[in-house]
Amino acid sequence: MIDVVGMGLVSPLGKDKHTSWQNLLAGDCPIKIQQPFAHLPPMPLALIANRPSDPTTLLLTALTEALQESGWQLPLEDCGVVIGSSRGEQALWEQWLTGQRQDLQTWLAHLPGSFARTVAAQVGANRWVAAPMAACATAIWAVAMGVEWLRQGQCARVIAGAVDAAITPLTLAGFMQMGALAKEGCFPFDRKRQGLVLGEAAGVILLEKPSHAPKKYGSILGWGCTCDAENPVIPGADMTAALTAIHNCFQCSHVSLNDCQAVHTHGTGTRLNDDREMQMIHHCFPEPVYLLATKGATGHTLGAAGMVNIIFSLLALQAQVLPPCVGLSHPDFRGNFVRVKRQAKCNAILNLSFGFGGQNGAILVGNAEG
Numbered sequence: 001m002i003d004v005v006g007m008g009l010v011s012p013l014g015k016d017k018h019t020s021w022q023n024l025l026a027g028d029c030p031i032k033i034q035q036p037f038a039h040l041p042p043m044p045l046a047l048i049a050n051r052p053s054d055p056t057t058l059l060l061t062a063l064t065e066a067l068q069e070s071g072w073q074l075p076l077e078d079c080g081v082v083i084g085s086s087r088g089e090q091a092l093w094e095q096w097l098t099g100q101r102q103d104l105q106t107w108l109a110h111l112p113g114s115f116a117r118t119v120a121a122q123v124g125a126n127r128w129v130a131a132p133m134a135a136c137a138t139a140i141w142a143v144a145m146g147v148e149w150l151r152q153g154q155c156a157r158v159i160a161g162a163v164d165a166a167i168t169p170l171t172l173a174g175f176m177q178m179g180a181l182a183k184e185g186c187f188p189f190d191r192k193r194q195g196l197v198l199g200e201a202a203g204v205i206l207l208e209k210p211s212h213a214p215k216k217y218g219s220i221l222g223w224g225c226t227c228d229a230e231n232p233v234i235p236g237a238d239m240t241a242a243l244t245a246i247h248n249c250f251q252c253s254h255v256s257l258n259d260c261q262a263v264h265t266h267g268t269g270t271r272l273n274d275d276r277e278m279q280m281i282h283h284c285f286p287e288p289v290y291l292l293a294t295k296g297a298t299g300h301t302l303g304a305a306g307m308v309n310i311i312f313s314l315l316a317l318q319a320q321v322l323p324p325c326v327g328l329s330h331p332d333f334r335g336n337f338v339r340v341k342r343q344a345k346c347n348a349i350l351n352l353s354f355g356f357g358g359q360n361g362a363i364l365v366g367n368a369e370g
Helices: 017-025 055-070 090-097 104-108 114-123 138-151 169-178 240-253 271-284 302-319
Strands: 002-010 032-034 043-045 079-084 157-164 201-208 218-227 262-264 290-292 348-355 359-366
Touching (some): 002 302, 138 201, 138 218, 240 271, 240 359, 271 348, 302 348
Parallel strands (some): 262 348
Antiparallel strands (some): 218 359
């Protein structure tokens, strides 16, 4: 297992992890109808501020929060850096493509790997630096890479993170054309679910081999990643690859399914994806487990979604409190959904992410004592 010794989060629920967590526990929902672009209709969005955010600013804010509580001293020459994003600096790219910007040097500085490079420069890292892109499973891939670097001895510590601030004209228009966007709000696993709501977020976790760090949020116990490789958009009808990701996650963690008390779902609020995910959960867990779904409060933050889930799961384990499924009023599925925050003894939480192109990711996190 690999320890998590620092965390930082910026989300629509708050500018730091503790504010985000407390607002989530309170059942807050920052999703509201907004119109950031005059040529597109109003729609529900989960913005952090009154206008779309700059992803680099979000990432560095989360990084600063994580480093401040860790005790790590800069420069971190022995540190690996893996920062994922599904959309990168798409807002800037759209501005260049439409002629709103023409500064070529700035364009070159914001290629897809720019976030990882920026963080590496910020902390003085000179070990492995990577920028995975795996659609909405990006954050799972980022954490998995960091865990393996540590297990292999490639570096002494790792900064793993993910960021997306993809509320841009092209992103919104693309999801509208697919018919994937909700018209009123995000209601994962609810009878009235109608689609996803886009959000923004950046999350960073600091990883070390088991240590005696004064502050430890918990551990990454195992991971599994696969790809359906069947359709660029629609999840594969055959769930074998996704189930393999979950199986591999538990196999490498040496934890049995019976020792996992909760599943933090991907829970996008779309009819097809929610249905498929519940089929997987029922297949893997014949006995009821607690079911968490937080995108009803944060919106779908695309490549950052898995990192948001992991951070909330670790905070839940630390507090032994499970957050409510915001937006869930009338479940369309049988399951032990957490409807209001509740005390619960949990030692491990499974986090699931699924993305375009058939990407499947599973991360198992455990509490600090386990």
